[in-house]
Amino acid sequence: xxxxxxxxxxxxxxxxxxxxxxxxxxxxxxxxxxxxxxxxxxxxxxxxxxxxxxxxxxxxxxxxxxxxxxxxxxxxxxxxxxxxxxxxxxxxxxxxxxxxxxxxxxxxxxxxxxxxxxxxxxxxxxxxxxxxxxxxxxxxxxxxxxxxxxxxxxxxxxxxxxxxxxxxxxxx
Ligand SMILES: CC(C)(COP(=O)(O)OP(=O)(O)OC[C@H]1O[C@@H](n2cnc3c(N)ncnc32)[C@H](O)[C@@H]1OP(=O)(O)O)[C@@H](O)C(=O)NCCC(=O)NCCS
Numbered sequence: 001x002x003x004x005x006x007x008x009x010x011x012x013x014x015x016x017x018x019x020x021x022x023x024x025x026x027x028x029x030x031x032x033x034x035x036x037x038x039x040x041x042x043x044x045x046x047x048x049x050x051x052x053x054x055x056x057x058x059x060x061x062x063x064x065x066x067x068x069x070x071x072x073x074x075x076x077x078x079x080x081x082x083x084x085x086x087x088x089x090x091x092x093x094x095x096x097x098x099x100x101x102x103x104x105x106x107x108x109x110x111x112x113x114x115x116x117x118x119x120x121x122x123x124x125x126x127x128x129x130x131x132x133x134x135x136x137x138x139x140x141x142x143x144x145x146x147x148x149x150x151x152x153x154x155x156x157x158x159x160x161x162x163x164x165x166x167x168x169x170x171x172x
Contacts, residue, residue, distance in 0.1 A: 002059070002107050002108070002110075002111050003107070004103040004104060004106060004107035005103050006063065006064060006098075006099055006100055006103040007061055007062060007063060007064075007069075007100050007103050007104050007107060008061075008062045008066075009059040009060065009061055009062075009072070009104065009107060009108070010059065010060050010062070011052075011057075011058075011059060011060070012048070012052060012058040012059055012060045012071055012073070013060065014045070014048060016060050016068060016071070017041060017044045017045060017048060018041060019068055019091065020044055020071060020091065021039065021040060021041050021044050022091070023070070023089065023091025023092075024039050024044070024091075025039075026091070026093070028093060029089065029091050029093065031154075032125070032126035032128065032129035032132065033089070033126075034124060034126070034151065034160070051075075055074075055077040056073065056074065056075045056077070057073045057074050057077075058071060058072075058073040059071060059072050059073055059108075061088075061090065061100070061104055063095060063100060067092075068092075069090055069091065069092040069095040069100060070088070070089050070090035070091045070092065070095065070100070070104075071089055071091070072086070072087060072088040072089065072104055072108060073086075073087055074086055074087070074108075074112070074121075075087065081119075081120070082117065082118045082119040082120065083118060083119060083120035083121065083122065084112065084118060084121060084122075085121075085122055085123060085124075086105070086108060086112075086121050086122070086123050087123065088101060088104055088105060088108075088132075090104075096131070097131070101131075101132070101135045102135040102138055102139065105135055105136065105139045106139055109121060109139060109140075109165065109170055113167045113170055118167065119166060119167050120164055120165070120166050120167070121141075121164065121165050122144075122162065122163065122164035122165075123136065123141070123162075123163055123164070124147070124160050124161070124162050124163075125160065125161050125163060126151075126158055126159075126160060126161075127146065127158065127159040127160065127161050128158070133161065133163070136163050136165075137163075139165065139170075140165040140169055140170045141163040141164060141165045142163060142164065142165065142169075143161055143162070143163050144162045144163060144164055145161070145162045146159050146160065146161055146162075147159060147160040147161075147162065
């Protein structure tokens, strides 16, 4: 269990997956996501079986009352280069803009830098996902580059922004 000021993070359980499926079928939630939405429970369970429990970590995100509001995790953990990719989705829209996202990123970075002793945490975000970029920048992420027309979504090509934070520049 990881404790932030507002959120708590624990391992994602199979019993959390119906909520995840509901979020992944909400167009408002998936609007800027890079991965394909509209998955069903079978597909989500396959993803869970193949990835969770490996170096790919998926964590359930809970608010102060213990209610499940989203999930987050890491992929592409590279022990040699001491880096990983981070992702975060707050699926309950009522929980947006209340500071949970920023607190979740801070809590994960504390774990990744202080406990796992990683050196670099990076991510990719839709150029128009201003809310997400705001929290990443508040946590010390810097923009490193743009993937022009990186993806086709909702009828047009969209740019991706790569961002990363290094351990030495992380704002605790
Ligand atoms: C993006 C997401 C993780 C942000 O989490 P959150 O809990 O809503 O964000 P927080 O409340 O911690 O912070 C939001 C910040 O963005 C700001 N913000 C909100 N809407 C904004 C907008 N349209 N443009 C710019 N800034 C905006 C808020 O003012 C706040 O900044 P502040 O703390 O300086 O005032 C969450 O909304 C989410 O999961 N959305 C759907 C999935 C998604 O896009 N995930 C990210 C994929 S990279």
